[in-house]
Amino acid sequence: MKLTAGQYHQLAIQRINASGAFLDDGDKGLLLPGKFIPKDAKVGDVLEVFVYHDSEDRLIATTTKPKAVLGDIANLKVVSTTNQGAFLDWGLMKDLFVPRSKQRSGMRVGGYYIVKIYTDEQTGRVVASEKIEPFLSNETLTVKEKEIVDLLVYRTTNLGYEVIINNQHIGLVYFNEVFQKLALGDTLKGTIKTIRPDNKIDVSIGQTGYKKVVNEETKILDLLREHNGYLPFHDKSDPEEVYEFFGMSKKTFKMTLGKLYKERKIEFTQTGIKLIDKD
Structure with a gap:
């Protein structure tokens, strides 16, 4: 069984001791620390857990739900910085690392930044990048007109708000079609309004x-x-x-x-x- 860090997994409890519950990972067992074990949980129960690397680079499980998972593009807050990079609060005990090489112009503590969560090929660790354009493409679309989609407000243009669609594509919501306050980093539902011949996408907020x-x-x-x-x-x-x-x-x-x-x-x-x- 191969577990992917940064994702949810359904795993059965193999045994429970003073350290916590050990979940069936096809090997010696994946630790779910005691404070995260649901009340009345017992051996054989199947739990939905989030898997990530702890501070010692070991895979560990938690029942805490992070603010974003592997593959997501999210607006997250910087909680600390070092010479090597910045750390973002994604709702877990261990913060999410952004290497300095993946930052645009340096991150500051307390600031919110839109980042892509991905797996670093060299280390196998889940990290984030502020340089999200390489992860976005409208060349091959996975959406169709009138489809309800997830949106993240990315930036403003002369015409309206550029939005990220389903963590994959870029679309545009025109200013004159917005009837609520929007801020960069907001997440909301939208509808694919028009797909143009060049694969540019017009989007409306909410359902139409x-x-x-x-x-x-x-x-x-x-x-x-x-x-x-x-x-x-x-x-x-x-x-x-x-x-x-x-x-x-x-x-x-x-x-x-x-x-x-x-x-x-x-x-x-x-x-x-x-x-x-x-x-």
Whole structure:
């Protein structure tokens, strides 16, 4: 059995002693320190553990979930630096190392940096690199239009936000299609809007179209109930006021109102919208 550092594994408990639980790794056993053993765990139980190298370069297991795993691109905080490199907090006892050669212009303690987590071929250790472009490519795409994807806000351009898609590709969210505050390093869900002939990808935040409307229905109905069944908003309301109050774009707001009206859940008045009492 070959265990990969930086990933989760399902392993059975072989034995338990004062040091902790030893998990079946096909050899002498992989140590899960005692403080990480689940309550009432016993020999034979299968545990999901994260495997990584300890401070002495030995493979070790933990039930603690890290902030990111092997292959991820994540926004992590620097907790210390040395002449050799920087160490990032990724949620485990041993911090994640970034060699100086993999930094752009030096990292500072307390700063957050977007890095790629990968395996160093020479040492076999899990490390990180701030130079993430070699890990990204739109040459061969693994996504399609209308697909829901994971996004990480990477940087800004003249047109909008460049986002990393599923840790693999680069896409663009246009400024005029963003109706929430975004910061570099934010992670969120998005939808592949358009794939251009040159494989450039346009992305929208969240879900699009009818699916998004369904998700916003409950929000509007709850707000109506909280305000005695009436709100001074309608399809002619100012887009900025709509976003500030409802947290959604004017387009989504109008589509949602239309659906609620057709379902006889709301009615329009001269000054706003009113909840229809079903009782």
